[in-house]
Amino acid sequence: MTDMARAVRYRTGVPVYSYRTTPGVPPVSVLRMDAMHQTGDFRQHIHDFPVLIYIERAGELEVGVPPTPAADGDAYVVAAGAVIDPTRAAGLGAASALYFDPAALAGDGQASWRAHPLLFPFLHGIRGGLLRLHVPPDRQPAWTAAIAGIERELADRADGYQQAALAHLTLLLVDVARLATDVVGDLRRSNETMLAEVFDVIQRRFTEPLSLRDVAESVGLTPGHLTTVVRRRTGRTVVDWITEHRMIKARRLLAETDLPIGEIARRVGLPDAGYFTRVFRANNGVTPRDWRRAS
Template identity: 35%
Template sequence: MSDTVPDLRMTPIAQLMQGGRWRVESMRSYTRHQLLWFTRGQGRLTVAGITRGFGVHNAAFIPAGTMHAFEITAAVYGTALFFADDPALALPDAPHHLRIRESAAQVELTALLETLQRELDGDRPARARALRQYLGLLSVWLERQLLVNDDQLAPTDAARRLAAGYAALVERDFHTPLSVSDYAAALGVTPTHLTRVCHQTCGRTASELLAERKIGEARRLLADTKLPVKDIAVQLGYRSPAYFTRVFQARTGRAPLTFRKSG
């Protein structure tokens, strides 16, 4: 068996806001799967076009490449686990949000996460194998909880399925000049119907979801790279740097370069 340590990272949920609240509140996706375990506080999650409130002892699994954002306060505590895809773990393909009511299941997940953190922090013999085994137990825990807990993100009706389909297309193509009308045509619905459904499932219009995803990526590129503003505008499908600057300032209250300097 390989001695390579599994590719994973754990962090307190509050630390996800380092560098600005936009880090969690902007629509975004990660290249890694993530599991969020909330142990205190409450807020709202928007995942794949569906918004739901979360509270204490809620778990959210968000697959890599899934558009999402969440609203939290300083009173929210918990753990975020990011890990690479591993077929052996048999993780879900879709996002899930579970309210864990049984105390035994709450204790079990907390203990697994604490044990994973200890293994990550230490350098004990057979560390890589231990981490793989604990991740396997984590995937079993998630599979069992999906059988007994209500899933707040499951696309159980036509509206949710349409919103999830739109969110997936936006995540795939937000860097292009495609408009809401283009996405609606690809989904076989009218722009008006798509907007109505998005507002129903997440409280945002279709155009707002698209704009939030573009601006979220713009913020990331401005904060984390040295790409010129004109290149960011082109990369995100805006028709000109001037138009990008106007849109960015209208949505954030700051010009792109001002935002970059403030970070």
């Protein structure tokens, strides 16, 4: 598991990882999976953020449920919230896993990552949590170059390296969105409209007191049913997403303004400054003041 992810909770005994958002952590990281194989780091786990795996050389790799042989140029879109079992990665040739902070990709610091059009494929519900795509041969050198470009930017850390790394990643995600057109269309014709309504409510009202019941009433569902659907589709609860919106806004205000902590707390819907500080630290690993100093 990359150092850029941290286990934040467990679900039925399986660790759930979030992308680290502490200052100085780049918004995208690359894990060479053949190196992971050498260390024997194969455990079931869950990501609550997008992960993209690219197979440059498959070797004898088998992937999916049921396991099927991978091919050179395969790309696997890892569903957020799905239990991933990597034990079938024996015989791996050359493959890379791209981990990234979806909020950084959105750019404006406000929209939920699942509302980003390039990230919609990561909400698929395919068994085993892996959507298999195949990169055409004429695009495979570009994928290899883009991943190498991300690694180079992360190693050098020259001015603008984060933006450059995200630019490489964005080009890959454009390819993913194009390759996944049919799958995305199927999902849009299912229950995506309801999820869009849920996130619209959260986006409009997260700066005020907002509960699961409030969101459920707004979309005409019971809190229990809404929780089940959102968790199954995104790997997180409605309350998790309300908190995520608040934390994105809070981090931006801390970094870009000199507003007092109490005023920032009020602006993100948590008017009790002490409670805001506890929530911020639980989700970001540092206090708001420490985040501001580091930024």
